[in-house]
Amino acid sequence: AQSVTQLDSHVSVSEGTPVLLRCNYSSSYSPSLFWYVQHPNKGLQLLLKYTSAATLVKGINGFEAEFKKSETSFHLTKPSAHMSDAAEYFCVVSRGPGGSYIPTFGRGTSLIVHP
């Protein structure tokens, strides 16, 4: 069984300040973990993924996430928010290669960026 919890439904930051979007997961197996972004009226775009290689994963648009097994977390960060980062962000867990492939999506975190 697997689950993912995005701890905040909304996060509000000012442009130029750091972004932290929190995600905790539960998995009976070594997980694969993903972050996706969805801009209004668009599909989901893959930001980054962790698949048992380096625990610090760098993605597109300056985002990165760190896999912390001891804390079962995969938080998404960015040093400096830009107005264009305003969107919905989804954390996703799946069992990983060779296992049950059905991914579980979090409920999403809405990132609001103020000028």
Next chain:
Amino acid sequence: ETGVTQTPRHLVMGMTNKKSLKCEQHLGHNAMYWYKQSAKKPLELMFVYNFKEQTENNSVPSRFSPECPNSSHLFLHLHTLQPEDSALYLCASSQDHATAYGYTFGSGTRLTVV
């Protein structure tokens, strides 16, 4: 464009209508998926096709009927829908059904059932 194209972008249909959603990818992917995204609810997996074979039907009502004629095309046939079926329907593809590779999503079809 992501490489996954969905048409139409918007669709309004009555409860007695029959319509189809189309998804097309030319990424060389072998797995394709239909997801339903409703307001205030998590993304719901509906159907999975791997090498044109349906491998998952996530307890979807029979008024939704998928079709995958080849690895590049996926359809969702709709008939006698209910107002609660109004949602954003997203198509996705991946290298195969092992999600370690991640999905590529289309922009979705916004469906309104009246």
